[in-house]
Amino acid sequence: MEDKVLIWRLNRGSKEALCRIYEKYRDDLVRIATGLVNDVSTAEDIVQDVFLTLVRSADKHEIRKNLRGYLTSCVVNKIRNSGRTKSAQDSVSLDNVEPAASKGKTPEEYIRCDEEFQLLYKAVARLPYEQKEAVILHVQGKLKFREIARLQNVSIKTALSRYNYGLTKLRSMLNGEVEK
Amino acid sequence: MRSAEYIKRLIENAKIRLNPEVKKTALKQLLNELEKAKINSAKPRPVTGRMIMNSRTIKLAVAAIIIIAILVGINQFGTSITGGGVAFGNVIGYIQKHSYTFDLEGLTMKPIHAMVWELGRIRIDYPPAIEVGDYSSITDFNTGQTLLLFHQDKTAVMKKEPVFKSITEEPISLCTRPIAELWNVLDGAEEYLGEKEIDGKRVSGFRITKEDQNYSYEITLWADYKKGFPYMVETKAKSLDSSPITITTTMKNFNLDAELDEKLFSLELPPGYMIAYQENLEDIEVETRLTPEAEQIVQILSLTSEGSKDEAVEALLKIDWSKPIEFSKEPYIFCISEKQYKALNAEDQKRLLEQNLKDMTAFRNLSQIVLDKGKAAVTAKQYDDAEKYFTAGLQLGKLLGENYDTMVVEHLVGLAVERKVLNEMIQLYTITNNSEKLHEAQNQLNDAEAEVDKIRQESKEMNGE
Numbered sequence: 001m002e003d004k005v006l007i008w009r010l011n012r013g014s015k016e017a018l019c020r021i022y023e024k025y026r027d028d029l030v031r032i033a034t035g036l037v038n039d040v041s042t043a044e045d046i047v048q049d050v051f052l053t054l055v056r057s058a059d060k061h062e063i064r065k066n067l068r069g070y071l072t073s074c075v076v077n078k079i080r081n082s083g084r085t086k087s088a089q090d091s092v093s094l095d096n097v098e099p100a101a102s103k104g105k106t107p108e109e110y111i112r113c114d115e116e117f118q119l120l121y122k123a124v125a126r127l128p129y130e131q132k133e134a135v136i137l138h139v140q141g142k143l144k145f146r147e148i149a150r151l152q153n154v155s156i157k158t159a160l161s162r163y164n165y166g167l168t169k170l171r172s173m174l175n176g177e178v179e180k
Numbered sequence: 181m182r183s184a185e186y187i188k189r190l191i192e193n194a195k196i197r198l199n200p201e202v203k204k205t206a207l208k209q210l211l212n213e214l215e216k217a218k219i220n221s222a223k224p225r226p227v228t229g230r231m232i233m234n235s236r237t238i239k240l241a242v243a244a245i246i247i248i249a250i251l252v253g254i255n256q257f258g259t260s261i262t263g264g265g266v267a268f269g270n271v272i273g274y275i276q277k278h279s280y281t282f283d284l285e286g287l288t289m290k291p292i293h294a295m296v297w298e299l300g301r302i303r304i305d306y307p308p309a310i311e312v313g314d315y316s317s318i319t320d321f322n323t324g325q326t327l328l329l330f331h332q333d334k335t336a337v338m339k340k341e342p343v344f345k346s347i348t349e350e351p352i353s354l355c356t357r358p359i360a361e362l363w364n365v366l367d368g369a370e371e372y373l374g375e376k377e378i379d380g381k382r383v384s385g386f387r388i389t390k391e392d393q394n395y396s397y398e399i400t401l402w403a404d405y406k407k408g409f410p411y412m413v414e415t416k417a418k419s420l421d422s423s424p425i426t427i428t429t430t431m432k433n434f435n436l437d438a439e440l441d442e443k444l445f446s447l448e449l450p451p452g453y454m455i456a457y458q459e460n461l462e463d464i465e466v467e468t469r470l471t472p473e474a475e476q477i478v479q480i481l482s483l484t485s486e487g488s489k490d491e492a493v494e495a496l497l498k499i500d501w502s503k504p505i506e507f508s509k510e511p512y513i514f515c516i517s518e519k520q521y522k523a524l525n526a527e528d529q530k531r532l533l534e535q536n537l538k539d540m541t542a543f544r545n546l547s548q549i550v551l552d553k554g555k556a557a558v559t560a561k562q563y564d565d566a567e568k569y570f571t572a573g574l575q576l577g578k579l580l581g582e583n584y585d586t587m588v589v590e591h592l593v594g595l596a597v598e599r600k601v602l603n604e605m606i607q608l609y610t611i612t613n614n615s616e617k618l619h620e621a622q623n624q625l626n627d628a629e630a631e632v633d634k635i636r637q638e639s640k641e642m643n644g645e
Contacts, residue, residue, distance in 0.1 A: 005299060010214075018214055022207055031196050040196055048206050055213045117194050124191075139191045164469065167184050168504070174187065 003067035010055075022051065025071055028140070033075050035136035038125045046082070050074040072141045076133065076151055116174075123173040131166030138163055184468060184506065185585050268370045268386050270408035271401060274436060275362045281438040282410075286429035294431075295438070300363060301445040302356055318445055319356045321363045326356075327447045335456035335522065336449055358399050358415040358429065361390055375405050383411050395419055410434045454519055461528040466515050468506040473499055477579070478511060484542040489549050496550065497568055501575045511539045514579065518587045540593060547576055547597040554604060563612050570608065573601040574624075581628060592635060598628045 009017035026047060033043035050071060124132055130152060137143045137151070149159040274280075279298045283291035294304045300321040308314040319326040328337040365388055373385030383402040390397045395417045402412045413431040418424055449455065470478075476499055483492035507514040513536050521532060554569030580586055580594025602625040609618035 013214060013217070015211055015214060018210060019207065022210065026203065026206075027196075027198060030198060031194075034196050035191075040198070043196075044198075044202060044206070048209070051206075051210050052213055055210050056217055116190060120187075120190050120194060135191065139188050167187060170191075171184055171187050 007067060018055065021054075021067070025068060026051070028068075029071055029075050032072060032136055032141050033079065035121075035124060035140060036076070036079050036129075036133060038121070046075060046078050049078055069143060069147060072137065072143060073147075073151055076137065119174055120170075123170050126173065127166050127169060131162045131169065134159055134163040135166040135170070183582070185583075266384050266403060266405055266408040268372070271384075271386065271403040271410060272362065272365060274403075274408060274410055275359070275401075278436050279438065279440045280410075280434055280436045281440070282413075282431045282435070283433045284429055284431055286427070291432075294359070295440055295444065296359060296363075297440060297442065297445040301447075302359055303444050304356065317356065318447060319360065320447060321360050324360075325447060327449075329450065329453060330456075334453045336453045337458060338447075338455060357395075357397065357417070358413060358431065361388065361397060361399055362401065362413070370401075373400070378402060378412060381411060382406075384408075391420075393420070409436060454523060456522050458525055459520070459523040459528070461524060461532060464509065464516065464520055464524075466507075466509040468508065468515070470508040471504045471506045473501075473503045474505045474507045474514075477505065478507070481511065481539060481542040481546065484546045484549075485538065489545075492546055493549055493553060493569075493572075496546065496572045496576065499572070499575070501571075505579065510535075512536055513539045513543065513590050514583060514586060516587065517585050521587055536587075536590070540590065543576070543580070544593065544597075547573055547600075550576065551600060551604065554601075554608075558604070558608055558611070563608060566608055567605075570601050570605045574598060574605070577601055581631070588635065588639075592632065595628050595632050599625060599632075602628065 003021075006017045006021050010021065029047045029050070030040070030043050033046050034040050037043055037046070053074065054071070124135070127135070133152065134148055137148050138145065143151075145156050145159045145163070148163070149156045152159060152162075154162075277298060279296060281293065281295045284294050284304070285291045288307055290307060292304060292306060294302060296302045301318060302321070303316060303318045305316045306314065314331050316329045316331070317326055318329075326339045328339070330336065370386040370388050373387055375382060375384050377383070382405045384405045386401045386403075388397075388399045388401070390399070397418075398416045400414045401410060402414075403410050411432075411434065415429045415431075416426055417429075418426045476495060480492045480495045480499075483489075483495065509515055512532050516532060521529060524532065550569050550573040554566045554573065557563070557566035557569060574597075577594050577597030577600075580590050581598045583591065583594065586594075602621050605621040606618060606625065609615075609621060
């Protein structure tokens with residue numbers, strides 16, 4: 001309901017509403033986009049384009065589904081349309097990857113986490129795009145498989161399979177790395 | 181070996197370090213675009229400035245106000261046809277178009293503090309109730325949706341339909357209904373009561389009566405006779421059942437200058453809270469699918485339940501533990517988390533617990549049988565056989581002991597099995613003088629014990645010890 005209020009206000013030119021929407025969703029969207037295009041700057045540009053479109057056409061259409069899902073779909077479509085799905089697998093800008101703050105971690109555990117996240121992003125970059133999309137959108141984007149299926153224009157079963165295969169591949173890549 | 185769940189958590193927790201300056205510049209660009217968009221398309225403002233104009237209720241209310249105003253010649257911002265004193269339209273304008281706070285008396289020993297947000301929501305923070313602790317309700321007047329927050333255990337209930345049951349079951353509706361009625365009332369629906377003095381203050385009175393399938397309401401609104409600020413609202417709610425009871429509440433101390441944080445009225449779950457007591461077991465989604473080895477384990481547990489112990493153990497020894505072992509939704513012991521359990525309605529919670537009890541009994545029995553066979557093999561100096569039994573028992577324990585998706589009690593049982601088996605393995609490797617495996621078993625035992633201590637500590641902290 002809060003999102004509906006914000007959109008209503010944005011439609012009527014409220015700067016506060018825009019700031020609130022931006023604050024609420026921008027960072028998460030950049031995180032999702034980074035997972036898909038493997039580069040933070042590109043991800044930021046894509047998310048900025050999405051917000052610009054939102055601002056420019058806010059009064060022209062009504063957002064019927066939830067705002068988070070809508071913005072995430074816009075990001076995904078923009079990435080697909082820009083042909084960035086086949087970016088180099090090793091061009092992951094990992095300097096910006098940092099672990100979430102965690103209570104009670106020892107310094108050794110914190111360092112181990114950092115390396116783990118680096119490995120994770122490298123592994124994600126190596127996934128086939130559709131599987132990567134399914135994994136990122138479900139885990140980070142919190143999209144249901146029904147929504148992912150609609151975005152990818154496949155059945156729910158296919159979306160779920162892509163997700164499972166993606167996760168299995170990530171697991172075997174990461175476990176293989178750890179055993180080295 | 182990292183599980184799928186571990187990988188998921190890793191992905192969830194990965195954050196990106198973002199440049200705040202880039203973010204600031206980007207936001208500035210958006211605000212400039214918004215300014216341009218406003219200049220390019222000046223949009224006529226809606227008559228009432230009310231949100232969610234696609235709400236049918238609001239559209240009807242607006243249409244009705246316009247029609248009534250035309251028919252009876254009442255100026256919405258002018259004086260009433262009764263002549264003299266403040267118009268009901270002015271009074272109801274304060275109720276419907278402003279944010280304010282007030283105190284509610286008559287339901288509890290101390291007054292309850294309530295807040296109304298101009299866009300049509302009310303938040304009430306109730307004093308602590310026995311076994312429940314303190315709780316709050318946020319109701320949306322447009323949709324009737326109510327979010328109940330129980331702060332003690334950070335759970336929430338979302339009521340999507342406005343349901344008004346008997347007074348003893350729904351005290352919340354008694355608190356919210358009078359303001360909800362006033363918030364939706366149309367000018368012209370009132371009875372004018374004239375003017376009087378209350379505590380030295382000159383006020384004008386208006387009465388609205390309403391009835392639904394459960395109650396009849398008589399709402400008397402007293403407002404400043406000149407300006408129309410609400411001063412006091414008295415409500416008499418009478419139940420319409422065979423033994424009617426009447427409850428009177430009074431709203432006082434209206435404060436129209438209160439600065440209220442919109443976030444207090446959000447119908448979204450606050451961070452750290454979870455929806456409880458409402459989900460169905462059928463609706464729970466599990467992302468993993470049953471693998472062949474896991475299917476074997478399900479059958480082994482069934483064999484154990486049926487009493488076919490030897491067959492069960494024989495099958496357990498044949499499991500290839502290096503292959504993926506992932507379960508679908510059943511058996512619940514492997515896949516349903518504490519959070520998912522708490523979110524279930526009471527009936528499904530009971531159903532799940534009953535099934536879990538059966539599966540856990542089979543799990544414990546199987547672990548014990550395997551452990552006993554291993555110990556017997558050690559006694560008989562058949563050390564290779566003993567190791568096979570203990571390895572199978574350990575892997576069985578890990579299915580729950582290393583499974584963070586399951587409920588705490590099952591997780592602890594898994595850890596207990598691991599510890600028992602590891603202790604036996606330590607003895608075995610001491611006898612066989614295998615220092616490498618002995619060291620490994622000791623490390624695993626330390627990890628299992630550390631995990632148990634951690635869970636105990638977390639439990640103590642949750643209980644405030």
